[in-house]
Amino acid sequence: MEIEYEQNIVQQSQDLHKNTSYYNSGLPLSEDAKRILNSQQLITSGGSPQLIQERIKSPEKQVKSIIKYKFMNDGMWMKILIDRNDYPEIKDTPIIAMNAQFQNDGFEFTINVNELVEYALKIPRTREKIVPEKSKIYERKNYIYIALYKEKEGDWWSLKY
Structure with missing residues (x-):
């Protein structure tokens, strides 16, 4: 018998x-x-590949912290003063190169010196609440003022919480 x-x-x-x-x-x-x-x-393929284009990486923006500043109470205002003489790079920078973003409990202030350098003062949490709509920046003589409008009157003994 054969098996298939x-x-x-x-x-x-x-x-x-x-x-x-x-x-x-x-x-x-x-x-x-x-x-x-x-x-x-x-x-x-006829040899090693040839480079036809190279991307040049642009240098990253250098962010420098503003660490020298003064602050004072002025009724409903808390004023922060930055002396331009303390930062030679910002001495001639116009106010239009400055930007401030205010929140209820903090703010961020930046100065764009050029494409590569930026100065920043960041206070993520202030001592008390502020009114962002009324807060502003301006300049007088050699000082840059950041004026924070307080939500309620009172003296702040420190700027940060």
Whole structure:
């Protein structure tokens, strides 16, 4: 009695493609394939690639902290004074290069000296709440004023919380 075996789908595919299918990729190379690989008759790209364009990374903006300032109570105002003489780079910077963002409980003041340098005074939390809509910046003589309008009257013994 003779036993017949059925071929599975993979074996049928191998027979159909006569050992050229991807199922046989692990088999040893034929003599012709070895000869082609050894003679390096493969298509090449013509050498190493050439650089046709290079991106130049622009220098990052340097942010310097404003650490020298004075503050004083003036009724409903808390005034912060920055002496321009303490920072020679900002001595001739016009007020239009200055920006202030006021929140209820803090503020951020920046001076754009140029594309590469910026000075900043950041107080994320003031001693008491302020009214952002009434707060402002202005300049007098050699001083830059940041005027914070207090939500309620009283003396602040410190600027930061």
